[in-house]
Amino acid sequence: MSGWLDRLFNLKPGSADLAKDRLKFVLVHDRVALSPASMETLKNEIVQVISHYVEIDPEQVRFTIAQEGREQRLMADIPIRASGKRRK
């Protein structure tokens, strides 16, 4: 009976939400045929290249695969460190 109450008040989230989250992750990587490990390598290489030209904080770099319908888009968010010298 307590399972029933839990469900009524949504105390225990259903397993469907977990399934959906896991599927989201798996489908993104299936579709682009890019494993999380390769994605990390890609990120590190790009950070290296960009660092030759501008100063960035590797810790702040974010790579994500955005979904638009069945299209995938690789998004890189690379904040550039303000160069104190030139600004002033």
Place this chain on the structure above:
Amino acid sequence: MSATVITITSGKGGVGKTTTSANIAVALALMGKKVACIDGDIGLRNLDVVLGLENRIVYDLVDVVEGRCRLRQAMIRDKRLPELYLIPAAQTRDKNAISPSDMVRLCDDLRQEVDWVILDSPAGIERGFRNSIAPADDVLVVTNPEVSAVRDADRVIGLIEAEEKGPARLIINRVNPNLTRRGDMLSTEDVLELLAVELIGIVPEDENVVISTNRGQPIALNGKTKAGTAFTNIAKRLEGIQVPFTELDEKDSFLGKLSKVFRAGGK
């Protein structure tokens, strides 16, 4: 006559492709259409038993392709319906006995004879699958609301797009409204959001499917079951008739509805 060729596929096995194919074919035939269904699963044929026509097989798909019989001779007529035919798969050969271009040729011949060709694809993404989508005008992907079936459906939808046979439309089969209601089964909305394709049918889990398959009488033949109605609705949508997607749990208990309200509120 120029038939539309509909291929039914899924990636994962055991999600209900053959049952879906048989019942869509039966439902179209009940609507007065002339229908040919083809079992594309060479070596593992099953559409014959699901339709209850296993005792009537003389020639098969490979016999037609290899010229041992004429197309008409391999078309087994279902005597319960005015115009439903089955072209069975060969059981003793393998999927490499036939090529995609063989299937295109066969379906082109069939187009002259019928209104609809329903092609039941084998599971997997190899030769049998490619044979089955080669002649398709439209592809329907069958899935179940569970992780492995949805993942494989996504893969197959991608392959169908790559072959320029898309966009595929989705049938969600074996939906259990009780599990969905308590949040333990992916909902229709979840699956559609994940796969980003158009829906053409939602089929509830229904023990009458097991019973009717045992008897070799597709469930669409006796109108008043939940699954039978769902398959008939898919056939109507193929015919261009607008049929609303009914809420599977419309006969909800009061508590079920209440808990749904709480769940929605809790998110």
